Amino acid sequence: MNTETIENFPADHKAGFVSIVGKPNVGKSTLMNQLVGERLSIITSKAQTTRHRIMGILNGNHNGQDFQLVYSDTPGIIKPLYKLHESMMSFVRGSLEDADVVLFVTDIFEQYDENDVIERLQKSDVPILLLINKIDQATQEQVEEKMAYWQTRFNAQEIIPISALNGFNVERVFEGVIGRLPQHPPYFPKDELTDKPERFFASEIIREKIFLNYKKEVPYSSEVIVTSFKDKEDIIVIQAEILVERATQRAILLGEGGRMIKKTGIMAREELERFFGKKVFLEQFVKVEPDWRQKERMLKRLGYDE
Secondary structure, eight states: OOOOOOOOOOTTOEEEEEEEEESTTSSHHHHHHHHHTSOOSOOOSSTTOOOSOEEEEEEEEETTEEEEEEEEEOOOOOOOSSHHHHHHHHHHHHHHHTOSEEEEEEETTOOSOOHHHHHHHHTOOSOEEEEEEOGGGSOHHHHHHHHHHHHHHOOOSEEEEOBTTTTBTHHHHHHHHHTTOOBOOOSSOTTOOBSSOHHHHHHHHHHHHHHHHOOTTTTTTOEEEEEEEEEOSSOEEEEEEEEESSHHHHHHHHOGGGHHHHHHHHHHHHHHHHHHTSOEEEEEEEEEOTTGGGOHHHHHHTTOOO
């Protein structure tokens, strides 16, 4: 992290925190990556992929005015079943508490069950933009119907139909945010892209490949700890522990003759090399840690405390 002091910025400099919230799997991470222009959040078709609050920092100039936008991708809002879920929801609460603008993301297929999200947002007194995602998969009539529903259901400052996947109306979202941003010096040095260290992104990329390669409970019972991250001149050497809760899950992760873990490792290494722009050597170890999702000590070690 760059620790240079933040000073000498013009009085009209704009800066603020923008929280992206909604139910699981509505496209929050895809939207965040589009808004920041970098792949910071992992994306899979499975719900509850995002477990942490991930900040993406965008600096620029808009109509002659310098700005810094600090976007927060947050876990999908759920009713907690584990201590892990409680920690995930604390990240959502934290992001709403310091938000200057909230992007409430729903999608064209949501079955009007966003009450738990709405309850949280009704307590917020900051501008809220309601985004209806995945309209590329809907007819114009369906989009208009959904917009009409939300106009009567929720008091948003603006309702914007979007396709985060295709980037449709993302510029309009940016305009909606920048127009509501307060004047403030930047919160982070201008050369920073995120608040997370490299190890975090390495563990997230490995975890994404687990979500893509395994079914049922295995991805949800897994966590990745990067135990060693050595950035050498011509290569990054990474050692990672994959935690699971039961020996049967470990066997599934490894696969017959270790084939599945090898496949996952190859996919992760290729993605890590794209992300870091450098050769990567990756070693993975699978370890059984019973009920880690319920253990406060383990959750703290894994960074689930705000």
